[in-house]
Structure formats: C-alpha cells, structure tokens
Amino acid sequence: MRTRFLPWLALLPLLAACNSQPETTNPDATEAAVADSVAYDPEASTDSARMGKAGGVEVGGSALTPDKTLAQNLAASPDLSQLLQAAKQTEVAEKLGGEGPYTIFAPSNAAFGGLPHGAMAGLLKPESKQNLTGLIGYHILPSRLLALDLRDGQELTTLEGQKLKIGVQGETITVNGAKVTTKDVVSKNGVIHVIDKVLLPPNE
Structure with missing residues (x-):
C-alpha cells in the first residue's frame, strides 16, 4: 500500500533535487564491472548466506557477515544506526529480522545528516509513523538483488x-x-547496498 506524505514534507526540496533520477544511457550496460565483490558458488544453494564472503563486508569499521540477518547487520554497523532507529519506529524492523529475502538501499548516517534540519526529528514523532513507514519502505525491495543483478535504466518496485x-x-x-x-x-535473508543520500518517495 502506498503511503502519502503529509504536506510538511514539502519542506524537503533539497532532498528532492539531490535524488533526481538519472537518464538511461545504455540499457545493455555490462554487468561484469559490478560483479567483482561477490564471491559465491553458482552450484550451491541460492540461500543468501552462501552468496556472501565468509568474512563479511566492512561498513563503518564493522564486518557485516552473511550469517546474520539484515536487522542484525544494520545493528552491527555504527554507520547505519539512523536507519535502524527509524526502522524500529515502524513494523519494517521486524520484517528485516524475518525470512525475507529483501534488498535494502541503506542510507548512511551521513546521508541522514544531509536532510534539512528537523526533518528526521519530525518523522520520528509518533504521529508521523505512517510517513516514516513510507520513507523506510521506499528503500527496500521484496527480493534479493546483488550488484550483478542491477542494470542501467532498470526500474524496481519497492515495498x-x-x-x-x-x-x-x-x-x-x-x-x-x-x-x-x-x-x-x-x-x-537479503542484501544491503549502502547509499549516500536518503531517497524520497514520489508525493502522489
């Protein structure tokens, strides 16, 4: 179900400008260049944990490992604490600890710091829960997509x-x-791709 944002979210023009969608230039762009960080056995189970590096990937000085859930890995990185805090204010955090799979485009704390002053504090208020759920859900896909699965010009449907x-x-x-x-x-139960900006859902 799509979530409509309250009028005060119109105070985020800086974010809207930063998150303008890029033009599609080559729909057949090669996937080989983005596949180098993934080490998995194609003959093995498609279980997500088998697709990751045993030692994990470092985010914010902490190794996030494939034996943990998305929620546990978000909690393990100090650079993703703002996203985890926001998810815990909604039902999304429970999903991320569940079966999945999900793909999260996870804004870093620095990305949340780029929001206009007071915007995140407003979203964390109890009366803004529906809007916060919409914002966090806009960063999550109900499927597992590694970098090698992503193509130029591709459109993906969020939660x-x-x-x-x-x-x-x-x-x-x-x-x-x-x-x-x-x-x-x-x-x-999925995969995280860390991003440098918070994504704003279209205000439909």
Whole structure:
C-alpha cells in the first residue's frame, strides 16, 4: 500500500533535487564491472548466506557477515544506526529480522545528516509513523538483488509499490541518483547496498 506524505514534507526540496533520477544511457550496460565483490558458488544453494564472503563486508569499521540477518547487520554497523532507529519506529524492523529475502538501499548516517534540519526529528514523532513507514519502505525491495543483478535504466518496485530507477555506468551504481558507496553486504535473508543520500518517495 502506498503511503502519502503529509504536506510538511514539502519542506524537503533539497532532498528532492539531490535524488533526481538519472537518464538511461545504455540499457545493455555490462554487468561484469559490478560483479567483482561477490564471491559465491553458482552450484550451491541460492540461500543468501552462501552468496556472501565468509568474512563479511566492512561498513563503518564493522564486518557485516552473511550469517546474520539484515536487522542484525544494520545493528552491527555504527554507520547505519539512523536507519535502524527509524526502522524500529515502524513494523519494517521486524520484517528485516524475518525470512525475507529483501534488498535494502541503506542510507548512511551521513546521508541522514544531509536532510534539512528537523526533518528526521519530525518523522520520528509518533504521529508521523505512517510517513516514516513510507520513507523506510521506499528503500527496500521484496527480493534479493546483488550488484550483478542491477542494470542501467532498470526500474524496481519497492515495498511501498513505488518505483526506483537504477543507473549503472562502469563501476558506479546509482539509485534515483544516490550513489551506492558499498555494495553486496550479504545477509542470510537479503542484501544491503549502502547509499549516500536518503531517497524520497514520489508525493502522489
């Protein structure tokens, strides 16, 4: 179900400008350039934990490992604490600890710091729970997609039923214009791609 944002979220024009969608330039862009960080046995089970590096991927000085759930890996990284805090204010955190699979485009704490002053505090108020759920859900896909699965110009449907647009240029991956800074953080119920901006759902 799509979540409509309250009028005060119109105070986020800076975010809307930063998250403008990139133009599609080459729908057939090669996937080989974005596959180097994924080490998995194609003959093994498709269980997500088997697709990750045994030692995990470092995010914020902590190794996020494929034997943990998405929720546990978010909790393990100090750089993703704002996202986890927001998810815990909704039912989304429970999903991320469940069976999945899910793909999270996870804004770092620095990305949340780029929001206009007071925006996140407003979203964390109890009366803003529906809007916060919509915001967090807009960063999550109900499927597991590694970097090698992402293609330039691809449109993906989020938990909220809205679309995200992927850009792939060489080794650079973007989602609605936000850059993926760390890709393929594999968890046993999905995968995390860290991004440098908070994504705003379309205000339909």
